[in-house]
Amino acid sequence: EAGVTQFPSHSVIEKGQTVTLRCDPISGHDNLYWYRRVMGKEIKFLLHFVKESKQDESGMPNNRFLAERTGGTYSTLKVQPAELEDSGVYFCASSLGGTDTQYFGPGTRLTVL
Amino acid sequence: DQQVKQNSPSLSVQEGRISILNCDYTNSMFDYFLWYKKYPAEGPTFLISISSIKDKNEDGRFTVFLNKSAKHLSLHIVPSQPGDSAVYFCAATETDSWGKLQFGAGTQVVVTP
Numbered sequence: 475e476a477g478v479t480q481f482p483s484h485s486v487i488e489k490g491q492t493v494t495l496r497c498d499p500i501s502g503h504d505n506l507y508w509y510r511r512v513m514g515k516e517i518k519f520l521l522h523f524v525k526e527s528k529q530d531e532s533g534m535p536n537n538r539f540l541a542e543r544t545g546g547t548y549s550t551l552k553v554q555p556a557e558l559e560d561s562g563v564y565f566c567a568s569s570l571g572g573t574d575t576q577y578f579g580p581g582t583r584l585t586v587l
Numbered sequence: 588d589q590q591v592k593q594n595s596p597s598l599s600v601q602e603g604r605i606s607i608l609n610c611d612y613t614n615s616m617f618d619y620f621l622w623y624k625k626y627p628a629e630g631p632t633f634l635i636s637i638s639s640i641k642d643k644n645e646d647g648r649f650t651v652f653l654n655k656s657a658k659h660l661s662l663h664i665v666p667s668q669p670g671d672s673a674v675y676f677c678a679a680t681e682t683d684s685w686g687k688l689q690f691g692a693g694t695q696v697v698v699t700p
Contacts, residue, residue, distance in 0.1 A: 478630070505686060516589060517631070517676060517690040530687055565630055572686045578623075578630030 476500070478568050478579035486585045492554040495582045499548070499568030505529075506549050507569075507576060508541060512562035523549060524572065556586045590614045591679050593691035601699055606664040608694050610677030613658065617679040621688065622651060622662050625674045634675070635662070667698045 479498045487493050499506045508520040520539070521531040525546035534541070538557070543549040553560050563583050567576040592611045600606045608622075618639040623631035637644040637651045637660070644651050650663045664671055677691040 507686065507688075509688075509690075514692070516591070516692045517678075517688075519687045519689065522686050530684060532684075532687070567630070569686070575633045576686070576688065578632070580628065580630050 478566055478577055480564075480566050480579040480582050482582060483580065484583045484585075486587065487556055488587055489558055490555045492552065493556055493584060495551045495553075495564050495566075495584070497549045497551070497566030497568075497579060499566070500577055503568035503570050503577075504546070505569040505572050505574075505576075506543060507567040508549070508551055509565040509567065509578075510562050511565065511581075512559075517565065520551075529572075553584075556584075558586050560584060561586045588613075589691075590617075591677055591689050591691040593677055593694050595694050596692070597695040597697070599697045599699060600667045602669060603666045606662075606667045606671065606696055606698070608662040608664075608675050608677075608696070610660050610662075610691055611658060612660075612679050614679070614681070614689075615658070616681040616683070617689075618682055619680050619685075620651070620653060620660050621678045621680075622649075623676040623678060623690075625676060625693070631676055664696075667696075669698050669700065672696055672698045 481496045506523040511517045519533040522529040523543045540552045563581040565581045567578045621636040622634040625631045653660045674693040678688040
């Protein structure tokens with residue numbers, strides 16, 4: 475069974491540009507999460523989808539970040555416009571139920587220059 | 588504010604010896620704790636967990652201890668093996684916001700021959 479996949483694996487953009495990250499969860503997993511790790515620090519929660527609905531978006535840093543999960547399958551995270559401090563590794567995770575183990579993707583490394 | 592702290596950024600241990608990783612938390616509402624392991628260029632992988640109603644959970648070479656009064660947990664790996672070399676993240680969550688994992692900054696473990 476395929477795990478959580480993320481695309482792209484790396485992205486380098488200029489400050490002010492737009493970037494869209496994609497996450498494909500494990501098939502059948504209703505719960506999808508986005509996290510971010512900045513500069514070797516802690517992994518920070520961004521938001522949690524249950525199917526297509528945002529269950530918890532308390533970790534979203536500001537309105538430059540927009541997450542969607544249309545149809546309740548894959549999810550996208552758009553950063554517009556990107557700032558230098560947005561650089562980091564963005565992880566997506568999925569779980570079958572809300573209390574089940576979260577399986578993480580390999581992450582997308584975003585560098586904003 | 589960071590509610591889960593791993594104060595040791597790195598740990599070096601000889602193969603065959605015990606590795607002890609420590610984690611402290613500040614939020615008394617946390618009632619479920621997890622350890623994740625991460626290899627370079629991969630996402631975190633679930634290792635072991637413990638509920639706040641227990642003080643110990645064991646799975647093969649891995650044991651997690653929880654001291655609620657001290658708001659402290661530890662992960663013991665015995666015996667340590669070269670394949671255990673990785674970054675270990677402590678995480679916590681609470682019933683009211685289940686799924687929102689709060690992570691520490693990680694401890695890099697290096698197992699030497």
